Amino acid sequence: MESRKIYSLSILTLIILTLTSSITANEILNGNSRVTDRTHSIIANEIVKNMTLEEKVGQMFIVDAAGYKHKQPTGGIILFQNDIHSIEQIVNLTSNIQKNSKIPLFIGIDQEGGNVNRLTIGTTTAGNMAIGATTSENFAFDTGKLIGDELSLLGINVNFAPVLDVNNNPTNPIIGIRSFSSNASLVGELGVGYMKGLKRSGVIAVGKHFPGHGDTNVDSHLGLPTIGHKLDRLNDIELKPFQNAIDNSIEMIMTAHITFPTIDSTTIKSKKDGQAITIPATLSHKVITELLREEMGYRGVVISDAFNMKAIADHFYEEESVVMAINAGVDIILMPINKERAYNRVLREVKLGNISEERINESVIRIIELKSKYGILKQNNISSDANKFKIEKGKIIVGGVDHKRIEEVISDNSVTLLINENNVLPFNIKDGDNILLITPNLRSRDNSLKAINKLIGNGKVIIDSIIYSSGTELNLAQKSKISKADYIIMGTNNLRNRDRRIDYINQLISYTNKQDIPLVVFSTGNPYDIMYLQHTKAYIATYGDFDSNINSSLKVILGKISPKGKLPVDIPNKDATGLLFEFGHGLEY
Known part of the structure; x- marks a missing residue:
């Protein structure tokens, strides 16, 4: 009954919009480019008005396949290599996930290309630093579009890429060739090219890891890195590619679990050893809201890096850190260790007034608006014939001859x-x-x-x-x-x-x-x-x-x-x- 209520109202909104413009309801639901951002905003606001608090908070979590339960409100799912076995299997998996979703999900993956390649049935691509060696924005676009075309056919609508980190530290243990370059301008140009390629394929690009993970010698999967540069230097190097992406309308940005004490020197006691540590960017209002949104003018969705990484998990109690991240301005929590407990804690904090419902609404409107823009709101209504078509086309396109040729040309030039x-x-x-x-x-x-x-x-x-x-x-x-x-x-x-x-x-x-x-x-x-x-x-x-x-x-x-x-x-x-x-x-x- 609740589901019909939400969608009957959203359909009423669609009727009003189609009567007052030349745009069809189908174009709106499918994310057609003729539809204005204002239209998607109206749809999002109408849907959010009619959601329960539980549904809204659910939209603010993306979980892995093991943590996904279709009866629990969830905003998305992230897939890894061991979730993907064949074209037919993954098309059916993503289709079934969407069919069982009241509001269709973000289905994401880390398909950066090169050495971060979750889609082993697809085209590997030469990798970001290889693209950097060509200095070609066209090659960056071609790579983004190639990856996007393959993901889209498989029902994956979010790619956690491009990497916008400037790799200016040769000892960096985690970024390295995942970065385009040590030159901030080149990283920005190629990152935007890659982003535009994904966008052309109908896949959401996610710039990462804000405010920058390039000049670290600690892997945030294993520890808590610090970048101590002053803001002038950060503006010239680390922040420059992100500003370029923002100026070119990137729609999702992932945060870094890294401390930036010159931006936010707030300290908290680590649960690991009781020592005072500076809070990382993901949990910092000064970084996420004051720097990213207010100073840099970013209006899109902010997603955290994974909450199961040691930079967060070792030093912070998860439920508290999730609340801190939301109050800092993060819209989506990625991969909490215990989603159910984190979700319930957020509900409780809203009811206690420690997180305002207005703050929740801000995030959920952004999320639903982006889903509307990319046609995701209709992905729970895909026919079996459409799936069959995607499977047959996928067998030709995904890892196919044409894509391998693009990969070869880029690699040859690198x-x-x-x-x-x-x-x-x-x-x-x-x-x-x-x-x-x-x-x-x-x-x-x-x-x-x-x-x-x-x-x-x-x-x-x-x-x-x-x-x-x-x-x-x-x-x-x-x-x-x-x-x-x-x-x-x-x-x-x-x-x-x-x-x-x-x-x-x-x-x-x-x-x-x-x-x-x-x-x-x-x-x-x-x-x-x-x-x-x-x-x-x-x-x-x-x-x-x-x-x-x-x-x-x-x-x-x-x-x-x-x-x-x-x-x-x-x-x-x-x-x-x-x-x-x-x-x-x-x-x-």
């Missing part, structure tokens, strides 16, 4: 040649030559083998391999393999200070140089690996270890294409005295 002493590259490999592959893991080895055989031809060369790890030492058997090789291709992956692999790699480079055997090193993750390497004569930055990244690197190494990428980050010297390579560096041949 490969960055940093060092090429005495024109070591490209390798001039002949039939019968011995190639030695030295890689940090099995995936890199297998992808490299596959690429070489594809580019040269199966059986035309002799390929041997070494897989090394942190405990590997250069032994006689490996020296023998090196001595037999005509060419050596070595991959590295996310080296860190005091990484035991560094000594092994440098020993191997030194031994190979003494043998006068051509050697190229290519990084299959962060481009910063070169900081730790000595006497490298040829070095390529690849920005990922997936098929497309490896294939493109091997094309460059074997002379099938010329390197076109430009370094999207500054690479400092290991001792931090000056730069080893500047942003924009990149050789060609």
Whole structure:
């Protein structure tokens, strides 16, 4: 009965709107671009007026699949890799979730591309830093649209991307190649391009992690990071991409569980050890309301990062932190550890007057307005024929040939040649030559083998391999393999200070140089690996270890294409005295 009440009133609103304009009810419900923001605002206000408090508070939570119960009021669900098995399965899953929802849900996913790739049945894409190396806003748009087209077909309407963090800290353990660049302007341009691509596909883009996670050396999944820069510096670097996205009408922004004491120095006792800690951005009224909304002019939905991350879970009691986040200005709480308890606590605090119902209404109006704008309010009424069509089309589009080709073109344009002493590259490999592959893991080895055989031809060369790890030492058997090789291709992956692999790699480079055997090193993750390497004569930055990244690197190494990428980050010297390579560096041949 309540459901009919809400929707009969919203239908009445639709009738009034269609009588006073040339827009049809179907266009309104489907999120047609001819419909004005004011129309969606009227719809949202009308729906919220007729919702119970319990329904409104439910809209302010997004849970994972394990925590989802369709009989409990919920605003959305986030999917992970283990929730997705096939095109047919995920289309049916998302359709059934929506059919059982009184108000259809945000169905979200972290499909950034590159190394954050939950949709393994889809197109991986080259990754954000690879796009940064192309400096092309068109490629960013193409990536966003490609990902959006695949998600939309599967019934996923929110992508927790793009990453708008400026990766200007080489030791950052969690952002790295998820960022487009260490240059704030480039991050802003490419982030907006990616956002527009998603939007073109009818998928909501979520800029993250506000006010910026790029200059940290702590992973907020594991601890509570701090960025201590003054506001002038934050405006020039961290906040700049977010301001660009706001100016280009981004509609959802995710907060960071990071403390910014120069913006908000408020402290609270940690439940972990009783020590005073500065409250993180997610819980800060000064950050969310005063900075983001009032100073930067943001009017869209604010969603928290996941509440099960240790930056929050270790230091704050969840129910209290959820209340703090809502009072700070957050509209949606993502993945509370115990949604039912958090939800009940919010209800209680509203009834006690510690959270005003007006504050709840502000958030829910934003949420419903965004759902209206993207046609989500009609997603609980999708026919079985429409689902069949999506499944059949999905089998062609999702991970299909056309999308793989876009991925390949972007990847080919991203490969960055940093060092090429005495024109070591490209390798001039002949039939019968011995190639030695030295890689940090099995995936890199297998992808490299596959690429070489594809580019040269199966059986035309002799390929041997070494897989090394942190405990590997250069032994006689490996020296023998090196001595037999005509060419050596070595991959590295996310080296860190005091990484035991560094000594092994440098020993191997030194031994190979003494043998006068051509050697190229290519990084299959962060481009910063070169900081730790000595006497490298040829070095390529690849920005990922997936098929497309490896294939493109091997094309460059074997002379099938010329390197076109430009370094999207500054690479400092290991001792931090000056730069080893500047942003924009990149050789060609």
